[in-house]
Every structure is written in C-alpha cells, then in structure tokens.
Amino acid sequence: MLHEYRDEIHTLKQEDAHFAKIFEKHNLLDERVKKAENGDLAMSDMELESLKKEKLLLKDEAYAMIMNYRKTKA
Numbered sequence: 001m002l003h004e005y006r007d008e009i010h011t012l013k014q015e016d017a018h019f020a021k022i023f024e025k026h027n028l029l030d031e032r033v034k035k036a037e038n039g040d041l042a043m044s045d046m047e048l049e050s051l052k053k054e055k056l057l058l059k060d061e062a063y064a065m066i067m068n069y070r071k072t073k074a
Contacts, residue, residue: 001026001059008066019065026058 001023002009012019029051035041036048043051
C-alpha cells in the first residue's frame with residue numbers, strides 16, 4: 001500500500017500507534033480479499049465488497065495521515 005511513501009510509512013508506523021493499527025488492519029484485509037478472490041476463502045460477493053470498501057477507507061485514512069505528516073516535515 002502506498003509504496004511511493006515508504007519512508008513516511010516507516011516513520012509513522014514507529015511514531016503513531018493509530019497509523020500502525022490502520023496500516024496493519026489494511027494489510028490483513030488485503031490478504032483476506034486476495035484469498036477470497038482466489039477461492040481459498042469462502043465469502044459472498046456482498047462480504048467481499050464490504051471488505052474492499054473497508055480496505056479502501058483505511059487506505060484513504062492512511063494517505064491523509066501521510067500527507068499531513070509530509071506537510072509538517074516540509
């Protein structure tokens with residue numbers, strides 16, 4: 001997720017517990033989505049769509065936090 005901000009992500013994961021939590025939750029959801037799409041995890045289309053939406057919200061929140069961090073360090 002957001003590989004172009006690798007340095008900021010590393011720092012935020014160390015300094016901000018909330019960021020670390022949403023980053024980890026995003027990664028766990030990503031794994032579940034991949035398993036469901038590959039047929040390794042039984043899930044309805046509605047459940048899968050819900051996971052994707054939750055994952056996207058977490059990504060948006062992480063991105064906003066990264067942009068805020070970059071503003072404070074500029």
